[in-house]
Amino acid sequence: MSSTRVLVLNSGSSSVKYQLIDMRDGSRPAAGLVERIGEQTSRLIHTHVADGDTREQNGPIADHEAALKAVAAELGRDGLGLDSPELAAIGHRVVHGGMFFTEPTLVDENVLTEIERLIPVAPLHNPANLTGIRTARALRPDLPQVAVFDTAFHTTMPESAARYAIDPKIADRYRVRRYGFHGTSHAYVSRETARLLGKDPSEVNVIVLHLGNGASASAVEGGRCVDTSMGLTPLEGLVMGTRSGDLDPAVIFHLERVGGMSTDEIDTFLNKRSGLFGLCGDNDMREIRRRVDEGDERARLAFDIYIHRLKKYIGAYYAVLGRVDAVAFTAGVGENSAPVREAAVAGLEGLGLAVDGELNAVRGDEARLISPADARVAVAVVPTDEEMEIATQTYALVNGSGNLT
Ligand SMILES: Nc1ncnc2c1ncn2[C@@H]1O[C@H](COP(=O)(O)OP(=O)(O)O)[C@@H](O)[C@H]1O
Numbered sequence: 001m002s003s004t005r006v007l008v009l010n011s012g013s014s015s016v017k018y019q020l021i022d023m024r025d026g027s028r029p030a031a032g033l034v035e036r037i038g039e040q041t042s043r044l045i046h047t048h049v050a051d052g053d054t055r056e057q058n059g060p061i062a063d064h065e066a067a068l069k070a071v072a073a074e075l076g077r078d079g080l081g082l083d084s085p086e087l088a089a090i091g092h093r094v095v096h097g098g099m100f101f102t103e104p105t106l107v108d109e110n111v112l113t114e115i116e117r118l119i120p121v122a123p124l125h126n127p128a129n130l131t132g133i134r135t136a137r138a139l140r141p142d143l144p145q146v147a148v149f150d151t152a153f154h155t156t157m158p159e160s161a162a163r164y165a166i167d168p169k170i171a172d173r174y175r176v177r178r179y180g181f182h183g184t185s186h187a188y189v190s191r192e193t194a195r196l197l198g199k200d201p202s203e204v205n206v207i208v209l210h211l212g213n214g215a216s217a218s219a220v221e222g223g224r225c226v227d228t229s230m231g232l233t234p235l236e237g238l239v240m241g242t243r244s245g246d247l248d249p250a251v252i253f254h255l256e257r258v259g260g261m262s263t264d265e266i267d268t269f270l271n272k273r274s275g276l277f278g279l280c281g282d283n284d285m286r287e288i289r290r291r292v293d294e295g296d297e298r299a300r301l302a303f304d305i306y307i308h309r310l311k312k313y314i315g316a317y318y319a320v321l322g323r324v325d326a327v328a329f330t331a332g333v334g335e336n337s338a339p340v341r342e343a344a345v346a347g348l349e350g351l352g353l354a355v356d357g358e359l360n361a362v363r364g365d366e367a368r369l370i371s372p373a374d375a376r377v378a379v380a381v382v383p384t385d386e387e388m389e390i391a392t393q394t395y396a397l398v399n400g401s402g403n404l405t
Pocket residue numbers: 211212213214241283284285286331332333336337
């Protein structure tokens with residue numbers, strides 16, 4: 001039996017998402033999610049696609065190691081376990097790869113050491129990614145494990161965009177620079193946007209707006225990233241579900257000196273209790289829109305701040321690129337929230353940007369244009385598929401080709 005399947009693991013700070021993908025035809029025999037890891041109310045939802053069976057497990061799952069073992073057991077019940085000869089490799093999303101990793105990388109001890117060294121700049125993400133890799137290796141030591149880095153796509157950024165305006169000696173000593181994240185999604189979506197326009201990626205300039213719980217924008221010139229909104233960590237840039245995005249760095253000194261908060265408290269405050277959640281108590285855009293429609297002022301302000309920041313980045317990346325062929329909305333909010341898309345480009349007709357109300361209201365899983373037919377710049381909804389991109393890159397590395405054979 002040939003090995004054509006890739007298990008993709010996306011370990012977040014309190015969740016593990018997984019998909020088993022068959023590279024022969026792109027089918028997904030199984031997929032699932034473990035959420036609220038470390039709490040009493042953890043939940044595993046597993047879907048075995050062949051028989052449409054979805055199983056749910058509720059109850060505490062202490063850590064990422066236990067989560068991954070539970071996932072392996074669920075896959076095993078469907079005959080799709082980690083011992084399956086059809087499994088070619090496991091592809092892991094790793095959030096921070098620093099400057100070192102510019103490509104998908106076969107995991108060995110040195111790679112693990114380097115990912116570990118990057119924990120201080122990705123404290124919410126890299127530890128979970130590491131545990132995922134280590135647990136998977138222990139369960140199936142002979143299987144190739146590939147790390148696919150969120151930062152890799154952004155390593156093409158010019159120094160003018162990647163450096164902060166601080167002494168380069170200090171910056172280099174502490175590896176302080178703008179790395180950018182969600183790169184797997186920005187790469188996939190910019191390519192799919194070119195495809196939607198019937199062009200080669202090398203011919204088009206695209207602004208990608210990845211609006212999920214974490215959110216980031218990128219400027220992609222002829223298939224290469226030239227700027228992105230996240231920086232040293234995934235805190236910079238857009239307003240997010242629970243992260244503040246851009247602020248004057250002096251806010252931190254002020255909160256410490258005047259507010260009496262510790263560095264760790266400020267870190268938690270800005271990463272976990274700010275953004276939409278900090279502004280109005282909700283981080284889910286559906287709930288925020290519902291409240292806006294009911295006339296809730298706090299939700300309205302949160303929405304307006306979110307949109308104002310988004311619009312500023314569209315303008316900034318328009319200037320960075322000089323010529324823009326398309327603006328692509330993706331991820332949970334970008335794919336599903338027509339009001340966000342409409343508000344983000346409202347008033348930008350001068351830049352050739354507009355949204356057609358009827359097209360914007362259409363829902364669906366396919367990439368689609370939402371700009372009027374005569375628009376100078378295409379505005380598109382392009383569903384992201386980080387799992388397929390990770391599987392493709394993983395399979396290409398272990399097999400010498402990314403083609404679906
Ligand atoms: N129908 C919808 N309308 C508006 N927002 C939505 C909708 N569906 C999902 N979302 C938003 O998508 C967010 C999650 O996006 P997602 O890309 O799945 O995030 P992540 O991968 O970062 O967890 C949710 O917080 C929610 O606000």
